[in-house]
Amino acid sequence: MNLKNKITNKLQSSKLRPTKQRKKIAEFLFNREKTFHFTAEELNKIINKKDSSEKISLATIYNTIDAFKKAGHLKEILTNNNKSFYDTNVSSHHHFFDIETNELEDINYNDIKVVNLPHAPKGKKIQDVEVTLTVKKS
Amino acid sequence: MNLKNKITNKLQSSKLRPTKQRKKIAEFLFNREKTFHFTAEELNKIINKKDSSEKISLATIYNTIDAFKKAGHLKEILTNNNKSFYDTNVSSHHHFFDIETNELEDINYNDIKVVNLPHAPKGKKIQDVEVTLTVKKS
DNA sequence: AAATAGTTTATAATGATTCTAAAGTAATAG
C-alpha cells in the first residue's frame, strides 16, 4: 500500500474524514523514522512555508493537532513552558527538557527504570508515567 | 527570631528588598507545614481577597513569583497546562497530576525510585529529575 | 443528486503573561 493510502486509512480508522488538510499534516507528521517534537505555531510555520501552494489556516492546525491527540496519534508533553508541546512518539517514554532553550529530546523507555510506584489517590488511576530530566548548559 | 524577622531575613539574604508586598506574599507562601501548589492567578485571588486591606497588583504578583523562583524559593512544576504552576516545596520530589481537573498532589521523593539515569546530552548537565504520574477518574 | 454531518476558514474573543513608563520606596552616600 502506498503512503497516500496508508494515511487515508489511518485517518478513516480513527473516524477522521480524510480531508486535504488532514492528509497533508498527517503525511508530514507520521511519515518519519525519528520522533518529532513541536508546538502548534512551529507546525504552522513549517506547513505553511511561503512556497507551499495551499495554505492551511492556523485554526485548522490547532483543530487537527487536537483531533490527532484525541485519536491517540499525538502525545502532549509535560513542560514548564506556557505553550503546548506534542510528540509523534505516543508510546511511553521519557524526555530531556532544556529549560534554557525549551528543546526536547527523547529518552528510550528502557533507559530509565521507575520502581516502586505509589498507588493513585482514591478513585483515580494512573494513566501515564513520565520522567523529565531538566537539563541546562554545564 | 519571630516570623516577621525571619521573612525579612530570607528576603535580604536572597538580595530581595523586603518590601511590604514581598513580605506579605512570602509570609503567606512560606509560613506553612505542607507544600502549596498554585498558579499566579490563584495566588492573586487569595492575596487580594476583598477583605484584605491593601491590594497588591497583579503585575507585582507575577514579579514576585518570578523573583522567588529565581532565588530558589519556588519551583515551577511540569504540566501540560497552559498556565504555570508553582510549588513551595523546592526539594526534589514528584507529582500526581490529574489531567481532568488540573490538580496536583505531591509524592515523596522516596516513594519512587528512578534508577539508571542516562547521561545528559553533551555540554549539558541534569538539573532535576521529575516523575509525573498523570491520573484520571477510574 | 440532494440532504446531512463534519470540516475549514478568517476573524474575534479570551486568558495568561509580559511590557511600559511613571510614581513610590528602600538602600546608600554625603
Next chain:
DNA sequence: CTATTACTTTAGAATCATTATAAACTATTT
C-alpha cells in the same frame, strides 16, 4: 538626616497562545 541612586510597584497597554464563532465548503450518506 537628607539627597541621590537603584530598585520596586502599579495601572494599563501590549503580546502571545489558544479557543470560539459562524459562514462557506466538502465528504459521506440517502
